[in-house]
Amino acid sequence: MTPPATASTPAAPRPTKRAPGRRLGRQPVREREGAAWVFLSPWVLGAAVLTLAPMVISLYLSFTDYNLFDAPSWVGLRNYVQMFTEDPRLLRSVGNTLLYVVIAVPLQLALALVVALALKSLRRGQGFYRSAFYAPSLLGASMSIALVWRALFNDGGTVDDLLGRLGVHTGGWINQPGYALLAVALLTVWQFGAPMVIFLAGLQQIPQELYEAAAVDGAGRWRQFRSVTLPMLSPVVFFNLVLQTIQAFQVFTPAFAISGGRGGPADSTLFYTLYLYDRGFTASHMGYASAMAWVLLLAIGLVTAVLFRTSRAWVFYAGEEARS
Amino acid sequence: MPRTTLRAAGAALLAGTLCATLAGCSGSSAADEGGRVTLRFTWWGNPDRAERTEEAVAAFEKRHPRIDVQTSYTSFEAYKQKLATQAAGGDVPDVVQLDYRQISQYAGSGVLLDLDEQQRALPTDEMDRTLVRTGKYEGTQYALPMGLGTQVLAYDAKVWRKAGAEPPKPGWTWDDLLTALRKVARVHEGPVFTDIAWNEDWFELWLRGHGKSLYKGHGELGFTAADLARFWEFSSKLRRAGLTSPARETTQIDGAVENTPLGRNKTVAEFNWDAPSAGYEEIVGDGLRLGPFPSVHKGEADQYFKPSMLVGIAANSAHPREAAQFIDFLLNSGRAADILGVDRGLPVNERQRARVLPKLSGFERTLAKANESVAGLVKPPPAAPPRGDIALQSTFGRDYDHVAFEKASARQVAEDYITEVKSELRDQ
Numbered sequence: 136m137t138p139p140a141t142a143s144t145p146a147a148p149r150p151t152k153r154a155p156g157r158r159l160g161r162q163p164v165r166e167r168e169g170a171a172w173v174f175l176s177p178w179v180l181g182a183a184v185l186t187l188a189p190m191v192i193s194l195y196l197s198f199t200d201y202n203l204f205d206a207p208s209w210v211g212l213r214n215y216v217q218m219f220t221e222d223p224r225l226l227r228s229v230g231n232t233l234l235y236v237v238i239a240v241p242l243q244l245a246l247a248l249v250v251a252l253a254l255k256s257l258r259r260g261q262g263f264y265r266s267a268f269y270a271p272s273l274l275g276a277s278m279s280i281a282l283v284w285r286a287l288f289n290d291g292g293t294v295d296d297l298l299g300r301l302g303v304h305t306g307g308w309i310n311q312p313g314y315a316l317l318a319v320a321l322l323t324v325w326q327f328g329a330p331m332v333i334f335l336a337g338l339q340q341i342p343q344e345l346y347e348a349a350a351v352d353g354a355g356r357w358r359q360f361r362s363v364t365l366p367m368l369s370p371v372v373f374f375n376l377v378l379q380t381i382q383a384f385q386v387f388t389p390a391f392a393i394s395g396g397r398g399g400p401a402d403s404t405l406f407y408t409l410y411l412y413d414r415g416f417t418a419s420h421m422g423y424a425s426a427m428a429w430v431l432l433l434a435i436g437l438v439t440a441v442l443f444r445t446s447r448a449w450v451f452y453a454g455e456e457a458r459s
Numbered sequence: 460m461p462r463t464t465l466r467a468a469g470a471a472l473l474a475g476t477l478c479a480t481l482a483g484c485s486g487s488s489a490a491d492e493g494g495r496v497t498l499r500f501t502w503w504g505n506p507d508r509a510e511r512t513e514e515a516v517a518a519f520e521k522r523h524p525r526i527d528v529q530t531s532y533t534s535f536e537a538y539k540q541k542l543a544t545q546a547a548g549g550d551v552p553d554v555v556q557l558d559y560r561q562i563s564q565y566a567g568s569g570v571l572l573d574l575d576e577q578q579r580a581l582p583t584d585e586m587d588r589t590l591v592r593t594g595k596y597e598g599t600q601y602a603l604p605m606g607l608g609t610q611v612l613a614y615d616a617k618v619w620r621k622a623g624a625e626p627p628k629p630g631w632t633w634d635d636l637l638t639a640l641r642k643v644a645r646v647h648e649g650p651v652f653t654d655i656a657w658n659e660d661w662f663e664l665w666l667r668g669h670g671k672s673l674y675k676g677h678g679e680l681g682f683t684a685a686d687l688a689r690f691w692e693f694s695s696k697l698r699r700a701g702l703t704s705p706a707r708e709t710t711q712i713d714g715a716v717e718n719t720p721l722g723r724n725k726t727v728a729e730f731n732w733d734a735p736s737a738g739y740e741e742i743v744g745d746g747l748r749l750g751p752f753p754s755v756h757k758g759e760a761d762q763y764f765k766p767s768m769l770v771g772i773a774a775n776s777a778h779p780r781e782a783a784q785f786i787d788f789l790l791n792s793g794r795a796a797d798i799l800g801v802d803r804g805l806p807v808n809e810r811q812r813a814r815v816l817p818k819l820s821g822f823e824r825t826l827a828k829a830n831e832s833v834a835g836l837v838k839p840p841p842a843a844p845p846r847g848d849i850a851l852q853s854t855f856g857r858d859y860d861h862v863a864f865e866k867a868s869a870r871q872v873a874e875d876y877i878t879e880v881k882s883e884l885r886d887q
Binding site: 202203204205217221223224290306307310311312395396397398399400401402416417418419421 | 564713
């Protein structure tokens, strides 16, 4: 990925015309650093107070028994041991989360790629369609959309009604263990706008000559897609895959809203994060919830590392051959 | 040089403003301005209760122009989480509504004020003695009941009559209920009764009838996996026979009356507590009646009277006296009793109860009658459940989902539940 344009070299202090250039140019470094810190302070303060400190505290809490009311008491590794040995519901939540990631991420990326390909060849109105398809990504994380989804897939809701007319009687999706997870996954798939925009940018970077050369060699459209588009796009595919996988592991709002915070029916939408929330805020086991949060962090790190490892086999960076 | 100083100062100012804004968000409680006092009061309930509560608050503020009461309410599930978080942050509102199942959690943690300290502002001598005791924890009065409630069978009397089924009456049994349901099922299409086994409250009454209880002593379990499996097998039999709501209906129950099968017009009878049953009126219409809860043995009552909810004062409230005055107004004054009616259950103040009951009409009258009809039969309520119980309440329903959807046998899920209970009680 090329870095986004906005992140180009930070604006260095430019000498102004009015001030005597000599003195400004040799401003003591320490003084300039001081000014930098002052400007950085809102961010540094925010990161330290709102991110770093809570992380350190949560790491500490993960080794304690803390019920929100009494002072935390040190229990060593007990929370971690309990997670893997005597909590069947946690294992179910891991299974649900994995199933969800495996369903939602590939579907979402495939849809994003298909739409990006269709939009790429569009001569007019690309901007409009791009925005239109991107809109769900902006709305999708909100509670209100999750509630709309709930209404759509409810017993007697729109989807049930439409399918009923086709002769398929489901009796609602969100209230049946076999369908509920699918309804949540569809909500994620529907938000394919962000990866789509990135795909579109990637597609536009592929040099036209490659297609022309391929056409001269007699390659059809499918062959061109497989041998030119996919390899050239693979870094973008990889980027999207990593990003969406990380996000999918952390899915919370849609499952929370659709199942009313309980991960039902029959624990079928009980995702890891939902169970974490339940342990922390409903059952008041903040120590246990903290341990779960850290395990999630490690798991996501591990999955990302594995993805990076496999990427060597299938991600093609243009100009690589030149180096080797 | 002065230019950079100026810039630095500007940036510092900006950062300062940001911090001030952030600090403003955290919201400090009750600022005094020229003797004015602001109290925060949080509770759970529905819009109807909100309307009545606001009216009572306005009446209080009129009587005490110096005191300003800010209220906020949510559903029960959200309330539990919010209050726990506020307690952890030391930001408990001055006046808080509490559930019977929350008392041991909060009272034992120094979050609530000992109400005896405010006895002059908040006298309890006109209140129902046994009920007042339910707000005690280890000998200290941490909360006061806001109303008296009991378990009921809410049903559509019109359908019942059409079927020629015997209406519920005090001392009736589970067998009588089943006989009536079978009759109703003949004239009504689809399931007639809401599945009973998702709620620990109904299991508790079934246990009582069999001489057992949810808990005994200090956080010990009063029943076995076999007991629970029997209850769940019983309910599964009814479900398979098509008498009670199928799993995909039952699983939608989330604590709000309008999401229960009866509240969504899918069945014609359902167990509930008396006060929230007001919510059925809109769906069921004027056929709505409240009958006594069935018992295991004929002529007895397994149901009991308990505080429908309690109210307490935050230990770190800056205005405990004003908070006590407010509670005194809500519980002891005739004005508040007239406004609140039996919305939070029957009034706890016996003088107000005697005054309010004859004046009731419509559903409120039905509710009062359902209470009166079993008054001679009921036995004392169980002791307040131990810490950790509040989480188990929701675990119970979620575990039953697995039975209802036939994902696992009743016996197996019952054993899982016992494991979860034991681990929960051990951790407390």
